[in-house]
Amino acid sequence: MTSLASESTPIRQWWVLTARGLGSALRGGSMLTALIAPIVFTLGFYVPLHAVITRFSGGTVEYGRFLMPLIALQAVSFTAITAAFVAATDAVRGVDRRFAAMPIPAVVPVTARVSASTVRCVLAVAVAVVCGHVIGFRFDAGPTAAVAFCTAALAIGVILTLAADVLGTLSRSPEATTRALAVPQLVLGMFSCGFLPLEQFPQWAQPIVRNQPVSQFTITLRALADGNFDAHLLVPTLLWLCALLGIVGWMAVRVTGRRA
């Protein structure tokens, strides 16, 4: 009976389900889209706007260098949207109900999906860094800053993934969720000071732009990459992430509580 006991530990279950998620990510192509997404964002933002922004700012803004944190952020948000798709697919195909009927702790399927998505997230950050290098971004502040930057981007990505997973599970509609999340991602991304320097926005929009989450995330990431990191820059980011986690945590409890 020992073999049975070892197979039914939550850790083992988590591992099996994570492997399932990774397998379907490899076969379904979402691993590939996670790799392509940062390249698409780089091409889509940098290539058309480089000349426009350089001319408008009179050459004071190095756009490639400026844009890279947003590319990393958009790349991880893209993997979060994929996670919503996966979660909604699981929900609508009855996989969730099936798991709920089995002796698996309620958190294991969610954790496994987030773990599989974290792998996509790591790939996305790595490609984003390479893309950033191509368009002129450098970690001048040394390897510590580089590690801090990547860790922060990854942490934001994982939290967004968790949120997206809950939304997908709730919506039970893979296509609708993907589409519904893709445009806010673009809008928040472009309406942020990761996209343009704050002073290039119209006066009335500046307070909104400055305080919205994506702006704060990019400000934190940029500070980490530059090495001139200040603790008070982290506060708004942490508050936004905590708020998101709070809402999502509450929703997740509702979702997993509504089992079977």
Next chain:
Amino acid sequence: MTTTTGTPTTQGIPVTTIVPAAENSIRMLLPHTWLQSRRLLTRWRRDPMTVVQTLAYPVAMLVMLDVVLGRQVTAFAGHDALYGTVPMVAVMSALLGSLAGTINLRRECEAGLPGRLWTLPVHRASALLSRSVAEAVRIAATTTVILAVGTALGFRFHAGALAALGFVAVPVIFGVGFAVLVTTIGLTWSNTGVVEAVSLLCTLLLFFNPGFVPATAYPGWIRPLVENQPMTAAVETMQAFSLGGPVAEPLVRILAWSAVLIGGCAIPLARRYRRALC
């Protein structure tokens, strides 16, 4: 289709004379197509996702592009950036609507609705023709709304009223062509990933057309792509219709693109559709 005509009552019992009009007669094509188009349009109007995707998002996009990049692009282009973004957003709305329509069609096929309609005495061409008609009506409507928002932001027609009609006609024609293509793709590959990939490609092409930033802002290596992709032809034609300038050359290009899409996909689409029914 059978039509009931003249109901004279003999001894109080209504007598219906049934005239067997061929369901595939030309006479039936128009009413059947219109009936099915109305069904699709009602469906879209009542589906919040389609409304959000074809109207709310493009309008939000238009306002955002004007707020965020309006001044920068205006400074670069020498004319108001709206003469690029309004056409671009209208085309985008048309394309996103077609993608949503394809997903709806797939869902209907899974539910067996087209197969059910096929068993009725309905003109055979009306099923697919009605999709194109419905697309055209939807795109004309969304383009008008986008134009209204653009006008509020400062967009004006400098080439007269007839040009305004031409402006609306361009996304309608190109949108129908794109819908034929994307429906064929959607019915050929059952994997949702393919439609998603097309969607991603469209998003990418959005960033590489002269509606986003003027063509001269793109680096030389990508300019051939920017100048020759189909959306560019649509945007340039619409720009010429609104801002004034030579219209014929881009108009011919966009008509050619649409003709190629429709001509290339019509027969495969009809075959895929019949296969999807059973």
